[in-house]
Amino acid sequence: MPIYENILYPAPFFLRGGHAQTLYPALFRTLDLPACTVQRITTPDNDFLDIDFHYVTPNSPQKRLAVVSHGLEGNSKRSYIKGMVRALVRAGWDAAAWNFRGCSGSMNRTLHMYHSGSTEDLHSVVSYCAQKGYEEIVLIGFSMGGNQILNYLGHPDSLVHPSVQASVVFSVPCDLVGAAKAMDKSSNAIYLKNFMRTLKEKVAQKHEFYPDLVDISRLSELKTFRDFDETYTAPWYGFKDALEYWEKASSIQFLDRVRVPTLLISARNDPFLWPTCYPTGAAHRSKYFYLETPSDGGHIGFVRIADDDYYWSEIRAMEFLGQVSGRC
Structure with a gap:
């Protein structure tokens, strides 16, 4: 089109x-x-x-x-x-x-x-x-x-x-791989910080419900989407790592x-x-x-x-x- x-x-x-x-x-x-x-x-x-x-x-x-x-x-x-x-x-x-x-x-x-x-x-x-x-x-x-x-x-x-x-x-x-690169730019730091704040708050809430399944020992150290997706998204949803998650979840390949x-x-x-x-x-x-x-x-x-x-x-x-x- x-x-x-x-x-x-x-x-x-x-x-x-x-x-x-x-x-x-x-x-x-x-x-x-x-x-x-x-x-x-x-x-x-x-x-x-x-x-x-x-x-x-x-x-x-x-x-x-x-x-x-x-x-x-x-x-x-x-x-x-x-x-x-x-x-x-x-x-x-x-x-x-x-x-x-x-x-x-x-x-x-x-x-x-x-x-x-x-x-x-x-x-x-x-x-x-x-x-x-x-x-x-x-x-x-x-x-x-x-x-x-x-x-x-x-x-x-x-x-x-x-x-x-x-x-x-x-x-x-x-393309989530590319989008992750964009969000790592210093000019996007304010957006990334805000996303990470609310995502980490939700992980902390999940820990209260599932203390044996949600490890928050490194939660305060996470700074980027790669950090978060490596630690939580990938293992929770069956991906090998953040890169595999980004690649498989990118809609560009299915258009x-x-x-x-x-x-x-x-x-x-x-x-x-x-x-x-x-x-x-x-x-x-x-x-x-x-x-x-x-x-x-x-x-x-x-x-x-x-x-x-x-x-x-x-x-x-x-x-x-x-x-x-x-x-x-």
């Missing part, structure tokens, strides 16, 4: 560079949404997932739904999730913003939480939503949530639910197998991404996979200052869904 390397995203004049465009929404964007319906579902391994349902018309579900996935250590209350949910509801889509295990404010029951390559919980959410009567389901994801979606749609072992019709993903580290219209938008100045995270080859080969790489946008930024308070990413997602569904 076409690759739009020069698609126009007009960044606000006062936000110059990827870091400013990344930080502004996290620091300054606030959104109030109508009260949602929170539902807790049980997973096949007897854990739970919390989902925020937002309806176009209360007590009268639509026939189409968007399942929205947040990023690493995010949750369903982040401003980028709430902004997308609001845009979806206004465009006539019910929305289900789900929380990864341990991200809703309640620690999950099992030892395992989530990782970049895990798709089982996404499938559980989609299956649950389909059982509620939704005939058309689309997937929208950000960063790690986007990588999970691309893995779900393309991995040879994944059983994609037949109700899934399209997807839109943003700022995706689809040729995606069989629903899928749009990936990643800014060229995204500080979290490495050059290998822009899969131009897959987009050239596939009739389902679209790639757009505007020069600006940052990581999950795409700030737009306007009276309607929509960000550019929300407008672009609605445009794409309208093109592929014909009803948005």
Whole structure:
């Protein structure tokens, strides 16, 4: 499908560079949404997932739904999730913003939480939503949530639910080896420190529940994603080491197998991404996979200052869904 390397995203004049465009929404964007319906579902391994349902018309579900996935250590209350949910509801889509295990404010029951390559919980959410009567389901994801979606749609072992019709993903580290290199840059130290702080807090909580299975003797020494993934992610999820985890969980290798219209938008100045995270080859080969790489946008930024308070990413997602569904 076409690759739009020069698609126009007009960044606000006062936000110059990827870091400013990344930080502004996290620091300054606030959104109030109508009260949602929170539902807790049980997973096949007897854990739970919390989902925020937002309806176009209360007590009268639509026939189409968007399942929205947040990023690493995010949750369903982040401003980028709430902004997308609001845009979806206004465009006539019910929305289900789900929380990864341990991200809703309640620690999950099992030892395992989530990782970049895990798709089982996404499938559980989609299956649950389909059982509620939704005939058309689309997937929208950000960063790690986007990588999970691309893995779900393309991995040879994944059983994609037949109700899934399209997807839109943003700022995706689809090559985790490269993304790890990007996060090791000194300019990203503030982001890495924040991620490591919350990840280590969750490991400490897991130690309270599973003291014999979770060793925290070196927890304070961990400084990088490699440190964390070598110590916890890899052994918890059956990988030999961090490198094997990154290689096997990178969605870039599965994009040729995606069989629903899928749009990936990643800014060229995204500080979290490495050059290998822009899969131009897959987009050239596939009739389902679209790639757009505007020069600006940052990581999950795409700030737009306007009276309607929509960000550019929300407008672009609605445009794409309208093109592929014909009803948005």
